[in-house]
Amino acid sequence: MTAHPNDRTIALDDIDRRILRELARDATQSAGALGRKLDLSQPATWRRIRRLEEAGVIAGRRLRLDREALGFGVTVFLGVKLARKGRVSLEDFERAVSAIPEVQTVEHVLGIYDYRLRVVARDLPDFERVLRRRIMTLPGAGDVEANVLLSEERRPGPIG
Template structure:
């Protein structure tokens, strides 16, 4: 499915750079320039512009969580009883310090937040729920869904 709303300030070369860097962020500028049939300096300038304008937030390696010992992947829905006090704001600040929380989203629907959490095993996930989530002020409900099998996991955006 093609996204026709992709930022109009990006031309085909910019979009190709973004696609290639999503596939392999270790590509050298020279290799990238070669693939784009550009010289090195204009390629480098385009990459810097994409970084400066915020299209590229950073570079990272995709790691295998299971190889690193994180056998549990949980999706956690959290609810707050009172939304008028400072509890949600304190929660948002506190959750930033927990590296086992891969993502945290304020959402619509029955829950207030959706978290993606990794843990070594069910016991360590249980400890995280008891010692961290249940200890957060204002949290009134916690619903966990554990991933039984990972079908697709990607952070790549569909850049056409």
């Protein structure tokens, strides 16, 4: 693995790609278990994982919670257009919306809407309460468009 000058990308070989695919599938695997799958020693596997982390290719390992098991059966993607861009700063809106526990992600986007939010709720009436009492009362909140998540398939993403 060598770094390309002036950027954060590194050259990945087939073993690196296999490690990334395996970790994307199950990030809890030990270096020893992963090495056995890839026919590598535990130290060699650990060194490769460490280099991928140091290069920023592996940016962390996240815990994924089952929202339904926690009682949150509805996920809604909200497009939010700010009502008055000049009067409310983007930072003020982002700070306020990020403080709402039901809002899982806040993405500033280019397009019809200024923000895309991922909101979880116990059910549709609970979502309506969150929307009316918390999101629509935010400074600068204007038009919104809601899309209820019906199903989701997680993919690890492209690995060169």
